[in-house]
Amino acid sequence: MDRSAVIYLIGQTYAVDKYGVLRATDTMRKVFAQVSSVSSAEWFEGGRNGLNPEYRFRIFGPEYRGEKIVLYKGQRYSVYRTYEARDDVLELYTERKQGDVQN
Numbered sequence: 001m002d003r004s005a006v007i008y009l010i011g012q013t014y015a016v017d018k019y020g021v022l023r024a025t026d027t028m029r030k031v032f033a034q035v036s037s038v039s040s041a042e043w044f045e046g047g048r049n050g051l052n053p054e055y056r057f058r059i060f061g062p063e064y065r066g067e068k069i070v071l072y073k074g075q076r077y078s079v080y081r082t083y084e085a086r087d088d089v090l091e092l093y094t095e096r097k098q099g100d101v102q103n
Contacts, residue, residue, distance in 0.1 A: 061090035
């Protein structure tokens, strides 16, 4: 069952610091989404490919700028694939990795 929620799409920008080291900085944007668990077929196929599928987020497609991380209920999820559905809807399929923790 889909439910509406606020999620944050996290991208990264890079800049060289005063020591000449390239540093990444998170950029976060709030968007509205419909949230559901992935299907059993998606979960099974993902598991066979070394993934740990957890959620599917449906957002308004033009709002997506290629971010690779979704923040939902204080947890970070990695986007492992996207799917363009109908009517400007984009589906983000996500997994939670061991190192994905909120600082």
